Amino acid sequence: MSRSLNLAVIPGDGIGTEVVAEGLKVLDAVLAGADVKVGTTTYDLGAKRWHATGETLPDSVLAELRGHDAILLGAVGDPGVPSGVLERGLLLKLRFELDHYVNLRPSRLFPGVSTPLANPGEVDFVVVREGTEGPYVGNGGALRVGTPHEIANEVSVNTAFGVERVVRDAFARAQARPRKELTYVHKHNVLVHAGHLWRRTVERVGQEFPDVAVDYLHVDAATIFFVTDPARFDVIVTDNLFGDILTDLAAAITGGIGLAASGNVNPDRTAPSMFEPVHGSAPDIAGQGIADPTATVLSVGMLLEHLGLTAESARIVDAVSADLGERGTAKRRTSEVGDALAARVTA
Amino acid sequence: MSRSLNLAVIPGDGIGTEVVAEGLKVLDAVLAGADVKVGTTTYDLGAKRWHATGETLPDSVLAELRGHDAILLGAVGDPGVPSGVLERGLLLKLRFELDHYVNLRPSRLFPGVSTPLANPGEVDFVVVREGTEGPYVGNGGALRVGTPHEIANEVSVNTAFGVERVVRDAFARAQARPRKELTYVHKHNVLVHAGHLWRRTVERVGQEFPDVAVDYLHVDAATIFFVTDPARFDVIVTDNLFGDILTDLAAAITGGIGLAASGNVNPDRTAPSMFEPVHGSAPDIAGQGIADPTATVLSVGMLLEHLGLTAESARIVDAVSADLGERGTAKRRTSEVGDALAARVTA
Ligand SMILES: CC(C)[C@H](C(=O)O)[C@@H](O)C(=O)O
Numbered sequence A, B: 001m002s003r004s005l006n007l008a009v010i011p012g013d014g015i016g017t018e019v020v021a022e023g024l025k026v027l028d029a030v031l032a033g034a035d036v037k038v039g040t041t042t043y044d045l046g047a048k049r050w051h052a053t054g055e056t057l058p059d060s061v062l063a064e065l066r067g068h069d070a071i072l073l074g075a076v077g078d079p080g081v082p083s084g085v086l087e088r089g090l091l092l093k094l095r096f097e098l099d100h101y102v103n104l105r106p107s108r109l110f111p112g113v114s115t116p117l118a119n120p121g122e123v124d125f126v127v128v129r130e131g132t133e134g135p136y137v138g139n140g141g142a143l144r145v146g147t148p149h150e151i152a153n154e155v156s157v158n159t160a161f162g163v164e165r166v167v168r169d170a171f172a173r174a175q176a177r178p179r180k181e182l183t184y185v186h187k188h189n190v191l192v193h194a195g196h197l198w199r200r201t202v203e204r205v206g207q208e209f210p211d212v213a214v215d216y217l218h219v220d221a222a223t224i225f226f227v228t229d230p231a232r233f234d235v236i237v238t239d240n241l242f243g244d245i246l247t248d249l250a251a252a253i254t255g256g257i258g259l260a261a262s263g264n265v266n267p268d269r270t271a272p273s274m275f276e277p278v279h280g281s282a283p284d285i286a287g288q289g290i291a292d293p294t295a296t297v298l299s300v301g302m303l304l305e306h307l308g309l310t311a312e313s314a315r316i317v318d319a320v321s322a323d324l325g326e327r328g329t330a331k332r333r334t335s336e337v338g339d340a341l342a343a344r345v346t347a
């Protein structure tokens, strides 16, 4: 029985297009042996389109994206686009419209990878960042803009529904891992309303997962442990903004955002999930063929896992691990890395 | 002409009382030579008082505190007090009531101090954290609490008045430092209303400080540089919550919160400023005489600088630097460290 995989691809801008090409190369290679036919549709979204047409995400494109099994995104943006336009109009719009309530960010320190930490230990955790609530909802506003009496508010919205579903997802992930440990991170001593909703939710949902050991950290304290003892973490669940901050720090201690993959996951599968490297479009190195595609390749691995192709997903992770372990941090061209990984996943 | 210094002291709970004793010891020692008479009034606030009376900060105490030149606080809290009670009812209340809009947190990696970073470089920056606005205002609320339809909001309030005054303070501090560099940190690509208010304010106030070089980082990216290149920072100005997170991370990379001092400063001097170590009451090691009082001693140094006793303040910083450089991270008793520092500042 052959299967077909119908993929939407948004290469985006800058190095986005370069790394996505390698991601697709490795995808083809890993599926060559499997009985899976891949079809891709490329969507032109990002800074270039905005400059040309003023569009960020037309409704018709959004409707088409919904028809795919998953989305692979490279990176969008360039210095000519005002801050917030593509973030709110495209990236966050996709997360909200496609109900990507689990923003999944694994952090693993692969052998051979250099880290800024002197004694990192064995780092292998995953952050489950809430993706559709919190300070990201865009419910702020401003009054008397540009005057000495300006007031600008940002509202963090948190619901029992929204917190519970992501917390349950995180517990299930912790349950499925050997260590079965969940750390939830918030700031409930200051953000008492949202924080106590998170706390009560973790306590209640935790009763369904008696095997999972639960720990709490304030977000400020969590950053301390990220640098003094990152090996202590197994699964972390947290709010949208705290997750944004913590996952960049997590990437930094595990070799940089050039290696950090992410999934914007809709676990209920009411819409396609989207996978993307954590890094941006990096205009400073774009077009030179030197961007590291590893994060994108790992994102492809997450995509395959989400679609149930777990053996192929594992082959990708193993290939990356072996590749990094052998070559370490030697500078290689984008296509060289892609070729090496493609060769490994077929071997 | 002799001067008198009228100090309010809030030792608090746990190791708070232990470290404050050493802070006062060093204060006495450094002022013994100077023609300054110190008078202290001790206020019993914190977990013990709350357990006994249910009070966090009675109005009468707040009124008395206002009559002092400055406040020295140790740490408050114990596991028996519900999360948020002392934070909102005492610590944050003091910051808001006494208009501590500059929350000043220097980060310096002293010689001899061990850091989790493999190659930290020369770390010596100061974070100017806004102290009276942002997500800390306590303007949130919740509906249908405890039901499946609960909604909990937290409102970040930001005003032109509030942002401008802290930004101007940060520029002035950058201007007074040799490097004259200011990095402002926000998340203006997502929190567009508050973020753009910050951005426009920095751009406008910056015109008054043409010598200061200005740089911007998203808060997530800032955490990356904290671990990959902390030496790049000189002065950082940021929002209340981002500052909370970044300063714990800053403490971690410069030897831990046992060394991190802070000042809750009212630069207009309409009320006393308050100085305190960044660490908490550490119930796990309280009463053993092993807490490191260095952060409190450095906070006393900040207090003296705020009151114009700059030579005495410098003597404290030099003493800490020499002490750490000589003894490194050898474990010493709380009183030993205090004695050593007291001896150095008089020498
Ligand atoms: C680009 C931006 C909107 C985004 C975020 O803040 O979520 C990015 O930082 C990320 O982590 O994916």
Ligand SMILES: CC(C)[C@H](C(=O)O)[C@@H](O)C(=O)O
Pocket (backbone or CB within 6 Å): A189, A190, A220, B087, B091, B092, B244, B278
């Ligand atoms: C205890 C808490 C209210 C406080 C804060 O969040 O500001 C602390 O973390 C700090 O950094 O001083």
